[in-house]
Amino acid sequence: MLRGIVGKDQVVSQILSCNLKQVDIRGISTSATLLKHVQAARYKTSKKGDKPLTYEMSGPPHTIAHIKSWNSWNTCNMLDGLRPSETAVEDEFIRRFLRGTWHNLFLSEIIIKRQHNIIRIGGIVERAIHPRKIYFLIGYTEELLSFWLQCPVKLELQTVESKKDVVFRYI
């Protein structure tokens, strides 16, 4: 626009002659951002409106600590907390291991709570396999995770009849 009014040479000479402060100010955009299309951790509505959501899924991330709470409970990310990165990696490892070991059985997010060196893993499991197998899986998971993480691991699960028991709403 400036170029349209005055000649090119004049623009160059203007830029060269203006002081540093003016040049700095030119780069700043002061318009407010409109966060209209945030997609992360939000679920799209289905055509028929029959997509089931759990309570956890129905709340977007900013509702954590307002209407839903965290899935990992530890003190590592507090001020002067120890080994935050190790804890995050371990939590992710535990989640992946459980998703694979308890295939298609966990209906909720896997809740990992740490107290001193004890790791408590909670969650809601569907009663789709024989109770004997569930007992085996509990022992297997606790044993292997204790061995890998070198600390006591406890699995504290709750079972429900079907997936419908944990559905909060349909979208």
Add this chain to the structure above:
Amino acid sequence: MNVAKLLKFSRCSPLHFSPSYSHSSFRLQHATGTSSNPQEADKFQEDEFRVFVIPGKNSVTEKRQERRKLKFKAQPPRYLKMPVDQDWTSVWPGPRTFHPAVVPLPLRQGYDKKRVAQGKFGNAELMKVPNFLHLTPPAIKKHCDAIRKFCTPWPQGLETEMQMEKHFPITVITSDYCHSSPTIRDIKARIVTIKLKLSTLELDDHARDKFLRLVGDRYNPKTDVLTIVTDRCPMKKQNYDYCMYVLTALFHESWTFEEWEKEKSTLDMEYYEWKDHPSYQTYLKLKAYPSQDTSNIEQEIGQDPLTQKYSKAVTDLFNQGEDVYTLARYKEATLELLLGQKTS
């Protein structure tokens, strides 16, 4: 030959994989597999025309077999069988994630705009929050009773804060840190702080002055508390030992009188001492008038309230600086001294 036939067949096969196609394919393979005669295989093929499959048009007879879902019945919730007067501490002895079938409380958790909040069954929110169901008052009472045998009676003569300060003048402050992680090491645990009142140390004027110069801003003149913080050694024990060493060294160092300390004159003093200044001599002369001998009255006026008042007024004037109050007090004391009258 057989392979060639198969290839030919597959080449002309319909694009879409369908049940009918797989059926004929099976037969073909069966035929080629069992009979070595190629003519027989041709015969099979001629028996049935291949069906042209239009996806979506022809009815699909074979449905994908659904995974059989097994339903396992669970026992009714445990809380229904519990007696009302049961011992809750044996039901929930330690910290544990919430379980709806065990806790006999009609709990709800969650936020819903239109409906009432979710019940306790299948509610992950209740499992997330830490609960204190293992810390009921009877449970705490049981714990206390169990560890009571390890307790010793409180020592005699240490009932009040005054007595504690008298017998244990040094307060040692250390911290232990508990994290929710497998490590028990925390570098902050090495820091040791000791506190003591300076009045508990035996120091004369010189030693006290020297002590305060050595400790610097570690001494709080308002509360008379000396605070020493050590964190230079890696272990708590080492830091504690270092604290004690520093305190001992400070005490003995402040009592030593070096040769060069005698060179300190009145002008080097950091505060105003009335008795070292000519003002004191003038005051003595004034008091002793008409006699010239001031040595006699020096003992007498030490107890005199007027002298003490004047002394304090002059000292404050120099030590605290000139302001309205110190000047007013100085004026008052001077007038009282010279004219023997009280001004208000």
